[in-house]
Amino acid sequence: MAKREKVAVKICVGTACFVQGGADLLLYDEFLDPIVLANCEIEGVSCLGKCKEAGSKEGAPFVQIGDVVHGDMTEKKFCDLVAEAVHA
């Protein structure tokens, strides 16, 4: 069986995201399932640009999983979306 690539996960740590929960998401190794954790590459990145988009339905904190940026990120939503991406 071919080895799968790890899912790329970027947690925004720009100011808007950091103060609205992004900082808590950086503690992902405390709440993410170990199997999911082993199958993704997570990094903190500077502003993803989403916080500056006018009329966006979602707010900070933002996280990019694969090619998609998700907002209003919570620990629960983060775990669900990352697990979904890993198991896809």
Ligand code: FES
């Ligand atoms: S600070 Fe996170 S998208 Fe701008």
